[in-house]
Amino acid sequence: MLLHLVPEFDLRRDVVPWLAARGWAAALDTSENSSALYVVNVERNGKVIYTWKGNQRNTHIGLYDLQTKQNEHLYMFERDLRIISCSVNNERTLLAVSFHQYTEEERVSRLLQSVSRYLALLIEIHPINNVRVLKAVDSCVRVQFLYPNEGRNTPTGSRLLLVSEDKYIEQFDIHVIEEEQHRVVIQDSGQLPRVRVADDLIWAQWDMMEQRLFYIVPKESRSILKCIQFYPDENFYSTLESHLDISVNDTQLKLVNFGYHYCQDQDVASKSLNLQVFTSKAGGLCVCCNLASDVPDEIRYCIYFLHRGYNKTFTVSLERTETHQLKEVAFMNLDYYVAAYLPGQFLHLLNIQHPDLLCYSLFLTGEDARIDMLQNCLIRSPLKSTVLDCNVGRMYAVSISDSAVLRFLQNSKRDSERLAALHCALLYFQHMEDLEMQVIWWISENLSTCHSFDPIQEFIIASLYCRMCPETQDLDKLLPYTSLLDWMGIIPGVTCVTDIISIPVLEFQHSKGFWEKLNSNLECVKYAEPHLHYHNNVLRKEWLNLSEEREERRTTAYLRHIFENAKKVLAHLDTWDSEERLVPLFQEEDYQQQLLMGLMVAQLKDHLMRHLQYVGKQKIDQIVLDYVANLLNLVHRIMKEVWRRHQLHSCIFCFDERGSAAEFAVFHFMGRILEAASGLCLPLPPGFHTLHLGLGVRCLPLHTLLHYIDNGVLHLTETCVRKLLKDLDDTEKNEKLKFSIVMRLPEALGQKVHQFWNHPVNANFIARKYVKLLLEKLGSGQCSRPIPERLSVPVEFLPLNYLTSVLAEIENQGVHPCEKQDHVNVRFVEETALRHTVMLLGLKYS
Structure with a gap:
C-alpha cells in the first residue's frame, strides 16, 4: 500500500480495557458499530476526547493523551445524553460541552415544549465545581477552546468559540482565578464577555494546529472563502478573502473539525457539500471539494490551488460500477500532497508544491490504491498527516511509504506513473541515501523505457532542487525542479480541466510563517512566475561562442574571471573518500568543462541577484558554488552507484585486454549521462571524458570507436591519449588504433602528446x-x-x-x-x- 498508516489511537485498544478495569464498561457495547462509545474531539496538543455510557446509562467524558498513553476521566452526567461536541482548555481546568437534551418527539411526549433541545455548558473541572449555561437553544451548537502557544505561562483565562447552527460564531472570554489548593474558578460571576466572530456562514472549518477559522459566506451566485487567524495575544484578525465558484447548499450549516459524531456527520454529509481546506508549511493553500455528477459511473472533484491562482477539476471514470453509490471522496492532508481517496476505486495524490504538471501527481487504481485500514469515506483530518476514522474511532498517522513508492516505480508501465513516483521519491523523502541508490539502479535499468522524459536529467535537477532549496527562503521559486517544460501526456480514465481563478486578498501585519510564505507565493503568481526559474538557453549560446573563440579571448579579463569561478567550484568539491575512488575520475585540466562550470556560476549568480538582493552577495556566492559543486557530486554519485553495481575496478585503464559486458553497460550508461548533460548544458566532473574514452577503447571495435569520436560522443583527452600511446605496444592492430587517434587530435593537443609515440608512422x-x-x-x-x-x-x-x-x-x-x-x-x-x-x-x- 502506498500510504503507510500507523494507529495512534484506537477506542477498543486504548480505552475499553481501561474502562473495564474500573468497572465503567459493564453495560458498554464494545462492538465496532456501537454508538455508545465514540470520539468527540481531538485537541491541539494531541489529546483525544471521547464519551461513553456507564452502568446506569450515565454519560461520561474521558481524555486520552497520545504522548503519555494515559486515560483521564473528565466529567460525568447523571443522564443519558447525546454529546454533540466537547472541548477542554489547555490547562484542563475548564470543560465545554454541547449536547442534545431531547428530540422533538421526546419534548412532545414529556410536555417539555418550553425546554430547549440543545444545551451548551461551561464546567469547572479542577476540581469539579460550578456549571454555567452558555447556550440553551433549539438549534445545534458546537464548542471549541482556543489553544495558546506551547510556551505560554500560567494563563489567567481561556477563550472559547461557540458555533451555532443559526450560522454565526461567537468567542467567549473566560477569566479565571486560582484559589487555595489550586482550585480554578471563573472570576466574573455575571455574564461572560463575548464577541461576534462571523455571521451568515454556510460552511466552517477549524484548523486546530494553526488556530485558524476558515468559513464561507454566500454572495450572489458565488461563495467567498474567508479566514480568521487567532493570535496568542487574544486578538483575532480577518486575514484572507477569496472568491470561489462553488455553489454551497445553504439550507444546513456544514462544519469540519468542530467535533466528531459519526451518526450526525453521516446525516449532514448526505445533505451538504464535501469541502475541506488544507494548508502546507511551504505556503500552499488548497480548497478540495466533491462535485455532483450526472453520470452514474463518474466521480468529479475540484482542487483550488489558491496559492497558484488556478483550480483543477478532475473527472474519474470508475472501474467497477457496482459501488456507484460511493460518491463522496475523502480528502487527506499530507502537507506535500493532498490525497483524494475513494475506497475500492482510486487514490489520487495531488502535488501541492508543483501542481502545474499533472505527471507529478500519483494516480493509483486497483491494488495499488487499496488502504486496508480505511474502508469507508467518513474520515477526517484533524491534524496534518493524520486521519480519524469516525466510524470505528481510530486515528492514524499517515505517511507515504518509501518502499511502496519504489515498488510502484519499478512496476510502472506508463511514463506518467514513473515521473510521479520519481518526483515523490526524490523530493518528498528528502534524498534518503538508500532510496536514492535504489532510484539510480532503477534508472540504469530503464533508460530505454522512458519515452517522454530523460530519467537522468530528472534525477539530477530534482535532487539539486531538494538539496538546495531548504537553505534559503524563496530559493525554491528560482531553481528548476524538473527538466520538463511541459507534459502533453494523459492519465487513462482521468480528465482534467484547469481554470484561472482570482488571486486571494491577504491582510496581515508582521506575521511570519504560513501567511508570509503564502503572500510570497501569490506575489510570484501576480508578477513574474514564468521568468523566475533559471534556464540554460543563454548559457549554452555563450559557452559555444567562447569555445570557438578560445584562442583569441583566452587571456581576456572576462575569461580569467570565468576560469576563476571554475577553480572555486573545484576547490569547493567534497574530498572523495576511498570508496568513491572506485570510480577512477581524475582531477585533470578540462578546458571545456571548466569553461562551462565558470559560466554557470556567473549566470546563476546574476539570476539570483536579480531576485534575492536581500540575501546578500556573499550568501548568493555560497549558494551558487554549492549548486554547481552539488551538481558535479551528483554525477559522481550516479557513477559510483553504477560502478558498484557492476562490480568494476580501476583496471579499465589497462588497454591490453578487451572490456567485459559490465564495462560495456557502464560505457553505455555514461553515454546517456553525457547526452543528459548536453541536453541541459550541465558541466561534468573532471575526468569524465577520460574515463568514457578509456571504456570506449576497451569495449568498442575500432570503426565504432572512431565513429563515436567523429560524432562527438567520445572526447579525446590528453590523459587518455597519452596513456594509450605509451602503454600499447606497436602491433599492427595497435598501430592502426594509435594512428587513427593521432589523426583526429586537435592541433594543440597533438603537440602535447605526439612525443609519447616514438614510431615511424607518428613521425610520418x-x-x-x-x-x-x-x-x-x-x-x-x-x-x-x-x-x-x-x-x-x-x-x-x-x-x-x-x-x-x-x-x-x-x-x-x-x-x-x-x-x-x-x-x-x-x-x-x-x-x-x-x-x-x-x-x-x-x-x-x-
Missing part, C-alpha cells in the same frame, strides 16, 4: 603536417621564393631534394609553424620521408 604524420603548414604559408603569400631553373643539389632523389630545398628556404625566412616542437624541421622531414620510403620498399634503412 608529424612530417606531413609540418610540410602542409609550411606550404600553406607559402600559398598565402606570407613568404615568396623564386623557383630556381636548375637544382643546386645532386639529383639522387629528385622529388625529395626539390621539396627540402623549398622548405629550407621557407624556414630561412623565419616561418616555423611548430615552434613548440624544436625537433620538427626540414631535416626531420627529410629523414622521415627516407625512412618511410625505405620501409615501404621493404629495404633496410641505415
Whole structure:
C-alpha cells in the first residue's frame, strides 16, 4: 500500500480495557458499530476526547493523551445524553460541552415544549465545581477552546468559540482565578464577555494546529472563502478573502473539525457539500471539494490551488460500477500532497508544491490504491498527516511509504506513473541515501523505457532542487525542479480541466510563517512566475561562442574571471573518500568543462541577484558554488552507484585486454549521462571524458570507436591519449588504433602528446603536417621564393631534394609553424620521408 498508516489511537485498544478495569464498561457495547462509545474531539496538543455510557446509562467524558498513553476521566452526567461536541482548555481546568437534551418527539411526549433541545455548558473541572449555561437553544451548537502557544505561562483565562447552527460564531472570554489548593474558578460571576466572530456562514472549518477559522459566506451566485487567524495575544484578525465558484447548499450549516459524531456527520454529509481546506508549511493553500455528477459511473472533484491562482477539476471514470453509490471522496492532508481517496476505486495524490504538471501527481487504481485500514469515506483530518476514522474511532498517522513508492516505480508501465513516483521519491523523502541508490539502479535499468522524459536529467535537477532549496527562503521559486517544460501526456480514465481563478486578498501585519510564505507565493503568481526559474538557453549560446573563440579571448579579463569561478567550484568539491575512488575520475585540466562550470556560476549568480538582493552577495556566492559543486557530486554519485553495481575496478585503464559486458553497460550508461548533460548544458566532473574514452577503447571495435569520436560522443583527452600511446605496444592492430587517434587530435593537443609515440608512422604524420603548414604559408603569400631553373643539389632523389630545398628556404625566412616542437624541421622531414620510403620498399634503412 502506498500510504503507510500507523494507529495512534484506537477506542477498543486504548480505552475499553481501561474502562473495564474500573468497572465503567459493564453495560458498554464494545462492538465496532456501537454508538455508545465514540470520539468527540481531538485537541491541539494531541489529546483525544471521547464519551461513553456507564452502568446506569450515565454519560461520561474521558481524555486520552497520545504522548503519555494515559486515560483521564473528565466529567460525568447523571443522564443519558447525546454529546454533540466537547472541548477542554489547555490547562484542563475548564470543560465545554454541547449536547442534545431531547428530540422533538421526546419534548412532545414529556410536555417539555418550553425546554430547549440543545444545551451548551461551561464546567469547572479542577476540581469539579460550578456549571454555567452558555447556550440553551433549539438549534445545534458546537464548542471549541482556543489553544495558546506551547510556551505560554500560567494563563489567567481561556477563550472559547461557540458555533451555532443559526450560522454565526461567537468567542467567549473566560477569566479565571486560582484559589487555595489550586482550585480554578471563573472570576466574573455575571455574564461572560463575548464577541461576534462571523455571521451568515454556510460552511466552517477549524484548523486546530494553526488556530485558524476558515468559513464561507454566500454572495450572489458565488461563495467567498474567508479566514480568521487567532493570535496568542487574544486578538483575532480577518486575514484572507477569496472568491470561489462553488455553489454551497445553504439550507444546513456544514462544519469540519468542530467535533466528531459519526451518526450526525453521516446525516449532514448526505445533505451538504464535501469541502475541506488544507494548508502546507511551504505556503500552499488548497480548497478540495466533491462535485455532483450526472453520470452514474463518474466521480468529479475540484482542487483550488489558491496559492497558484488556478483550480483543477478532475473527472474519474470508475472501474467497477457496482459501488456507484460511493460518491463522496475523502480528502487527506499530507502537507506535500493532498490525497483524494475513494475506497475500492482510486487514490489520487495531488502535488501541492508543483501542481502545474499533472505527471507529478500519483494516480493509483486497483491494488495499488487499496488502504486496508480505511474502508469507508467518513474520515477526517484533524491534524496534518493524520486521519480519524469516525466510524470505528481510530486515528492514524499517515505517511507515504518509501518502499511502496519504489515498488510502484519499478512496476510502472506508463511514463506518467514513473515521473510521479520519481518526483515523490526524490523530493518528498528528502534524498534518503538508500532510496536514492535504489532510484539510480532503477534508472540504469530503464533508460530505454522512458519515452517522454530523460530519467537522468530528472534525477539530477530534482535532487539539486531538494538539496538546495531548504537553505534559503524563496530559493525554491528560482531553481528548476524538473527538466520538463511541459507534459502533453494523459492519465487513462482521468480528465482534467484547469481554470484561472482570482488571486486571494491577504491582510496581515508582521506575521511570519504560513501567511508570509503564502503572500510570497501569490506575489510570484501576480508578477513574474514564468521568468523566475533559471534556464540554460543563454548559457549554452555563450559557452559555444567562447569555445570557438578560445584562442583569441583566452587571456581576456572576462575569461580569467570565468576560469576563476571554475577553480572555486573545484576547490569547493567534497574530498572523495576511498570508496568513491572506485570510480577512477581524475582531477585533470578540462578546458571545456571548466569553461562551462565558470559560466554557470556567473549566470546563476546574476539570476539570483536579480531576485534575492536581500540575501546578500556573499550568501548568493555560497549558494551558487554549492549548486554547481552539488551538481558535479551528483554525477559522481550516479557513477559510483553504477560502478558498484557492476562490480568494476580501476583496471579499465589497462588497454591490453578487451572490456567485459559490465564495462560495456557502464560505457553505455555514461553515454546517456553525457547526452543528459548536453541536453541541459550541465558541466561534468573532471575526468569524465577520460574515463568514457578509456571504456570506449576497451569495449568498442575500432570503426565504432572512431565513429563515436567523429560524432562527438567520445572526447579525446590528453590523459587518455597519452596513456594509450605509451602503454600499447606497436602491433599492427595497435598501430592502426594509435594512428587513427593521432589523426583526429586537435592541433594543440597533438603537440602535447605526439612525443609519447616514438614510431615511424607518428613521425610520418608529424612530417606531413609540418610540410602542409609550411606550404600553406607559402600559398598565402606570407613568404615568396623564386623557383630556381636548375637544382643546386645532386639529383639522387629528385622529388625529395626539390621539396627540402623549398622548405629550407621557407624556414630561412623565419616561418616555423611548430615552434613548440624544436625537433620538427626540414631535416626531420627529410629523414622521415627516407625512412618511410625505405620501409615501404621493404629495404633496410641505415
